Amino acid sequence: MSFQNTLAYAQEQDHQDELRYFREHFHIPRHNGQDTVYLCGNSLGLQPKSARAALEEEMTKWAELGVEGHFTGDDPWFTYHKTLAAPTAKLVGAKPEEVVIMNQLTVNLHLMLVSFYRPQGQRYKILTEAGAFPSDQYALESQVKIHGYAPEDAIIEIAPRAGEHTWRTEDILQAIKDNGNEIALVLMGGLHYYTGQVFDMAAITQTAHEVGAVCGFDLAHAAGNVPMQLHDWDVDFAVWCTYKYLNSGPGGTSGVFVHERHAQNPELPRFAGWWGHDQRVRFKMQKGFIPMPGAEGWQLSNAQILPMAVHKASLAIFDEAGIENLRAKSEKLTGYLEFLINGLHQPKDQLEIITPADPAARGCQLSLLVNKNGRQLFDTLMANGFILDWREPNVIRVAPTPLYNTFEDVYRFGQFLAAHFQG
Structure with missing residues (x-):
């Protein structure tokens, strides 16, 4: 141009x-x-003018209906998160059942690591980019420690070449191949927060799978910024926040993607919570966790309705703009x-x-x-x-x-x- x-x-x-x-x-x-x-x-997206009305609507429902807001009126709270699935799926290139809005970013990253970092034998290492956002670094450090490994041994960090600021895709792929027998998980940012570089998520995922590793991404700086095709790229899981490019308020709620081959597997280990339990029998209050099908099966607690209301208002803007x-x-x-x-x-x-x-x-x-x-x-x-x-x-x-x-x-x-x- x-x-x-x-x-x-x-x-x-x-x-x-x-x-x-x-x-x-x-x-x-x-x-x-x-x-x-x-x-x-x-860092923080601007406030949509529609956010206040979206909040007021739920506040009014709370005032007028109390606990019955969970089950009556437009968009009852019991299924509120489901209204966010379709527009979210469009943004990240997923099927609606592969995404869920819940919790906050690092909470969701830990939940995903519980399910997808499963070290066994010599395959116990995590490959990531050097200089990842600190929350990712801390999450990985704590997760490998929980499994009894030392971070300096279990975490492989790939840095740019000397004198360069960004990563060459061929170097990332080669590092995966060189360490393939030891890697359990490749976990990277989709877009590096410091340099602004978008990583080739499709190529990284493919190479990780070729060596037998799981592949996930932190999309905090990618969601609402760059188009993605997480399902078609065969990404195993991803997490993101909604307060940056998605304009959903400071400390807003978070998104999760779990590929359908995992999301439909009730045997996959996870931390369980009441809201992830099969909604058909949730109120029977019985022992024995039965996960909801899809990404919803990773929910823990009641939906955060007020942050979700703001996010819903923002998603409507993205849906209109494309x-x-x-x-x-x-x-x-x-x-x-x-x-x-x-x-x-x-x-x-x-x-x-x-x-x-x-x-x-x-x-x-x-x-x-x-x-x-x-x-x-x-x-x-x-x-x-x-x-x-x-x-x-x-x-x-x-x-x-x-x-x-x-x-x-x-x-x-x-x-x-x-x-x-x-x-």
Whole structure:
């Protein structure tokens, strides 16, 4: 695409954008009486204007019906989670019975590891990317310890090559092959939080299965950002949060994918809970856990109705916009951001994009490595109404999100950077 570094060009792109009206569905934070340039959807998505009404509806139901809200009215709480399955499945490329919304991200990751990290004999190791998000690191450390292994032995971390910031797919696949006889599980992020790199989940899954390992993904930064086909890729399981690109509120609920070949297997070991028990006999209060078929069989407790109500409101927006349409706009927005930053012609020791240049290998995020006075630049941007994300030791993450960001947002950010480096 041919870009131009002018306000007129940015405004014309916004005028031609068929998704531009979705911005009106969100509350945009203000700074000094003006809309901020909010480029932080990778950390916390903006509030849909429909979220308050969705919450009020459930609050009213609670006020007027009390406990009967579980069984009466529109979308009774007893089956509320089922209303989220179809739109969720569209987002991640799954069958509705393969997904469930429940708990929070790391809770769900632990539940999946209970079922899918089953070390035996020499096959006890977990392969993951070096520098994974800390919650994943901590979960893996604790899980291998529970099984009696030392993390430094049982966890294989694959790092980029010396002098490179991102991973080469062939290196990941080769590492799986080289350690194939010892690997029980491959667990990686679908999109690396620090660099913004999208991993080749299909190839990684295929290679893991070829060596006899299970394969799962943490999709915290991928869900609602990049289209996926988890079922067709044959992924064993995945987990994600909903408060980043899925705009479902701070600390919001989480999603789980379990491939149908596992989801329909009642003998698969798991931590059991009342809400995962066969709903036909749930209220008989009897011993003997019988899991619900599908991913629902991993539920533990009553559905979190209020967070789910917000998530339902957000999913309706995604359902209307379409993840493929959002991806097309995302590639243009992120490409425009890249064009403007490259146009600054800064030396790498001053400013460097460490996110892959290939649009297929990134989402709507560019990670800017700022080696000199990076924190000072970040603070200056924030003080001037640019809402971004800082990651130690020296990266500013910039995420132009297609649901509510504009080309003019990106242009204004580029202009501010240009003034900073020229000043």
